Amino acid sequence: MxxxxxxxxxxxxxxxxxxxxxxxxxxxxxxxxxxxxxxxxxxxxxxxxxxxxxxxxxxxxxxxxxxxxxxxxxxxxxxxxxxxxxxxxxxxxxxxxxxxxxxxxxxxxxxxxxxxxxxxxxxxxxxxxxxxxxxxxxxxxxxxxxxxxxxxxxxxxxxxxxxxxxxxxxxxxxxxxxxxxxxxxxxxxxxxxxxxxxxxxxxxxxxxxxxxxxxxxxxxxxxxxxxxxxxYPKRVKKKSVPEYSIVVGVVHKNKRVLITRRKPEGLLGGLWEFPGGKIRSGEETEAACIREIQEEVNLVVEIDRYLTRVKHAYTHFKIVMDIFICKFISGRVRLNGPVDYRWVKLHELDQYPFPKANRKFMPLLTNTL
Ligand code: SF4
Structure with a gap:
């Protein structure tokens, strides 16, 4: 039976x-x-x-x-x-x-x-x-x-x-x-x-x-x-997901902005984004933005102004992202992390695949430069 x-x-x-x-x-x-x-x-x-x-x-x-x-x-x-x-x-x-x-x-x-x-x-x-x-x-x-x-x-x-x-x-x-x-x-x-x-x-x-x-x-x-x-169904309680504070810099030069491409593997692999990264403990957001851009693309920039804050949740963590408009001061792009870069006009951004978190603030860039 x-x-x-x-x-x-x-x-x-x-x-x-x-x-x-x-x-x-x-x-x-x-x-x-x-x-x-x-x-x-x-x-x-x-x-x-x-x-x-x-x-x-x-x-x-x-x-x-x-x-x-x-x-x-x-x-x-x-x-x-x-x-x-x-x-x-x-x-x-x-x-x-x-x-x-x-x-x-x-x-x-x-x-x-x-x-x-x-x-x-x-x-x-x-x-x-x-x-x-x-x-x-x-x-x-x-x-x-x-x-x-x-x-x-x-x-x-x-x-x-x-x-x-x-x-x-x-x-x-x-x-x-x-x-x-x-x-x-x-x-x-x-x-x-x-x-x-x-x-x-x-x-x-x-x-x-x-x-x-x-x-x-x-x-x-x-x-x-x-x-x-x-x-039913039974579920085991999940640990709460960590939240990271991130800074992002929209670096502009001659009416173009700098975008970088993530490596093909891993989270958001192959997508384009504006350079940035995690804020270190005790670090000021502006200082973190300048440091991240220097480390990631080897450019010296200064902060023009604060743009906005964006929150986004991924499966295993959340981010709070502060976005700054940054003025290019000096240097040549040398990548440390990203695999490619472009200086693009704002209207060209739509041609590139971006993560949702970036798309959330991109409408605010219109008429920024
Ligand atoms: S299978 Fe789901 S919807 Fe159907 S009787 Fe059972 S609990 Fe209700």
Whole structure:
């Protein structure tokens, strides 16, 4: 007799699993949102959508997905594109390593797989940025292969459905939820089933106030039966994120401003920005700005005026950024950290991909020089 077991020995019979699959797929076929990546079997398009949807909501992704595929409709066009253009289209979507990996991955598919996305787990996972989730999602949705795809929405649904006590954000929790997802996967329609579970998490079994009354799985749901919906999923408390004080200098010379390019790896890799950095303990902000510019680009500047303060939150830290307009005094640019630089006119800034934190103050630069 088949069963699935949560960490507290809750069981489900095979016949119940089949009924549950049927209810879920019936619900999905009737109520799912029309989304462009659901109207295609093109593995490249599905791959792009899954990469974009990682840690990002559907409504944010939609315009980026359309722009991206408008410019790079085929894997080949992406592989042949300049990375800066890819970053420009990705600008604002965040987690830029995803864009770098997708670009590298497209090149690898062209060079090593004759332009065809590998349709098996082992080969597909050799591609940069293709982890277990992306591979499972693409292979199940585009190729109909029986792989369970477990994202944040799915973990939450499973935690509630089977009253699983493992905190969803605990390291190693993925394996627990993946094991459960594998046991309930509908192997006849794995792509639809995976999408249905994700859709249920996104639209019904939401993080707050799940709508159990309209849920197709209500009669199977253990937290619903035990009246414990609010207690699941369990989470471990995260440490509060540190906040850094940053200075940024918009250095101008002959009606042009200096921008620098970050190295391709790491946070915001390959994006352009104005030079700056962390304020040292006890240091005045103006002095920090002058020092950072000297250290980073080897220029001597003086502060013209204070522009504004911008706050921005990244996943693991926050920044408070003070921005100064700086006058070039002397020196030749020599880079220490950035990999490239340009002196550009203000209206040319739009041609370069910048982090969101820089974009927040850039409108204030108009008529500054
Ligand atoms: S019944 Fe409620 S808690 Fe259970 S899966 Fe459905 S929406 Fe989520």
């Amino acid at each position: 088949g069963y699935i077991s949560g960490s507290n020995n809750n069981l489900m019979e095979t016949s119940d699993i089949h009924r549950m699959q049927k209810y879920l797929i019936r619900w999905y076929s009737k109520y799912h949102r029309q989304l462009p990546w659901r109207e295609t079997n093109n593995p490249y398009h599905i791959w792009v959508s899954e990469v974009m949807l990682q840690q990002t909501q559907v409504k944010t992704v939609l315009p980026f997905y359309r722009n991206f595929l408008g410019r790079f409709p085929e894997l080949k066009t992406l592989a042949e594109a300049d990375m800066q253009e890819v970053l420009k289209i990705w600008e604002g979507l965040g987690y830029y390593a995803r864009a770098h990996n997708l670009h590298k991955g497209a090149k690898m598919v062209i060079q090593e797989y004759g332009g065809l996305i590998p349709d098996n787990m082992k080969e597909f996972r050799k591609i940069p940025g293709v982890g277990e989730y992306i591979a499972s999602a693409v292979l199940s949705i585009a190729f109909g292969q029986a792989h369970a795809a477990v994202d944040g929405n799915v973990k939450r649904v499973l935690a509630r459905l089977f009253q699983i006590k493992t905190p969803v954000n605990k390291s190693g929790a993925y394996r627990t939820f993946k094991d459960v997802a594998v046991k309930i996967l509908d192997e006849r329609e794995p792509g639809i089933f995976n999408q249905a579970l994700m859709e249920l998490g996104a639209t019904v079994c939401k993080p707050k106030n799940p709508e159990c009354a309209i849920c197709p799985l209500e009669s199977f749901c253990m937290v619903n039966r035990s009246g414990n919906v609010d207690g």
